[in-house]
Amino acid sequence: MPNPEAPTLVVGLGEVGGPLLENLRKAHHAVGRDIEDRQFDGVQVLHLCFPYSSDFVSAASRYVSLYEPRVVVVNSTVVPGTTREIREKTGVAAVYSPVRGKHARMVDELRTYRKFVAGTSTEAVALVEDHFAAAGITTQRMSSPEALELAKLLETTYFGVLVAWAQEMDRFAGAADADYWEVIDFFEEIGFFPPVGFQPGFIGGHCVMPNLELLEQVRRSPFIDAVRESNDRRAREWQQRGLSTTDRLSPRLRQRQA
Secondary structure, rough: OOOOOEEEEEEEOOOOOOHHHHHHHHOOEEEEEEEOOOOOOOOOOEEOOOOOOOOOOHHHHHHHHOOOOOOEOOOOOOOOOOHHHHHHHHEEEEEEOOEEEEEHHHHHOOOOOOOOEOOOHHHHHHHHHHHHHHHHEEEEEEOOHHHHHHHHHHHHHHHHHHHHHHHHHHHHHOOOOHHHHHHHHHOOOOOOOOOOOOOOOOOOOOOHHHHHHHHHHOOOHHHHHHHHHHHHHHHHHHHHHHOOOOOOOOOOHHHHHH
């Protein structure tokens, strides 16, 4: 039987793993490691928080072999099927539970948003739900890891679609010599529309655009092409104006706020 006092181990201490470890330490004997090899005995829950790549499953299998956990929790954004493949290759129960929130506020937002969970066994999912609940993290169960893996990718892509449309609306406003914010005020009160007051700047960061590539491994979509084309065009527009792609505001919006 696993030692109930065995540590929780978080592998990958970047923008996801670091805040997750900080939260888990409030309730568990939790430790972490990054790229260096460190030995820990009696690991019960192994959290994977490193970026997805083509060798993600191989790396996960190596950590499972090294630490022999009771359950593996994949917190990274991954291609659908990854969690189940880890279970099939290692023989260890695997649970998917993606992280949501702004990286700069991740410690707090891990307790703000529900942390959805789905796994390869109901027992493993229940264990992970209790594990998170003890640390003050609210959970909600989904039917399968594939559904949840897809949901994470679709959520970030949906945001990308909305920002890309904001970029295009900003272009329409510029062509008509109209104020972008005044234009969108016209339909922002319509209840069945999603909020539309996005800054129509460049989509940067580590999530939206890289995740498009993962979603494309499920199927190709013209929406993905449109988001990528609009954002590439925005980068060229910014470059032509001597602006940085870290700037979220269009030139006209900056003038309006000055």
